[in-house]
Amino acid sequence: MHVVRTEEALRAALAEWRANRRSIGFVPTMGALHAGHMSLVERARAENDVLTASIFVNPLQFGEREDLSRYPRTEAADLASLEEAGADVVLVGSTEDMYPAEFATRVEISRVTSGGEGAERPGHFPGVTTVVAKLFGMFTPTRAYFGWKDMQQCCVIRRMVRDLSYPLEVVPCEIVRESDGLACSSRNRYLSSADRAKAPALYRALRAARELWRGGESRGDALCALVRARLADDFRLDYVELRDEEDYRELTDPITGGRIVAAARLGGTRLLDNLELAR
Ligand code: AMP
Secondary structure, eight states, rough: OOOSSSSHHHHHHHHHHHTTOOHHHEEOOOOOOOOOHHHHHHHHHHOOOOOEEOOOOOOOGTTSSSSTTTTTOHHHHHHHHHTTTHHHTTEEEEEEHSTTOOOOOOOOOOSSSHHHHHHHHHHHHHHHHHHHHHHHHHHHOEEEEGGGGOOOOHHHHHHHHHTTTTEEEEEEEEBBBTTSSSSSOOOGGSOOHHHHTTTTHHHHHHHHHHHHHHHOOOOHHHHHHHHHHHTTTTTTEEEEEEEEETTBBBBBOOOOOOOEEEEEEEEEEEEEEESSSOO
């Protein structure tokens, strides 16, 4: 496995595969890898000749009051996991190499970024799309893998790829969960043990809403109200909404499918989850 730290070294590592027109699978991450990341890696390994990944905690996508400085960094363990999974090339990005002083570009997607995380975290999606646009240019992947865990991000990246005519396929992958239902996340390690015990209630609330929908309730308000009620005691809910998988469009009654998405805080930790209704 080649571990590269600069754009130049990445280019050299990929040159031969590119010349031989090998298919390149790419998994962008911010490191602190867990089973969710590894499911993307395994799928990319199975579907491509070459497996590539990046580890870069992208400062552009963090807000001023967010957790950039304390975001978990576990590079040695991440590299061991990627090697074990059969990665060929891993870029460990640095801010200096990714954003040299003269860097002056922002990639900003409208509409799909309204509501959800876009409304809660101004600047977040422009940060994400700027880095992902750059990474796509650097890796020239055939397929890029993203998790439904960040549903709006999947929609935003798909929109960007279509709008900017990137010649690659975006592959969204299903959410991987802990055995008690909590969606795997690098931020779960911030939870105190008392909060960790409460955290699966978010998934259970979404499941309860899905059950209500399956039982015939097709009013979005009623589905969201159930989630709100279930979380009222322990969580501070940022939002719960019903959204279309394709373009993150807000769904209107009658609700016939899509995903129910919620973001909620438990102590100082923000949890994000969603569930496809028709599954
Ligand atoms: P991050 O390192 O948080 O930027 O995540 C890198 C990629 O892994 C993103 O495409 C995430 O959506 C995806 N991911 C994170 N957690 C999960 C999970 N529990 N299941 C599936 N994919 C995930």
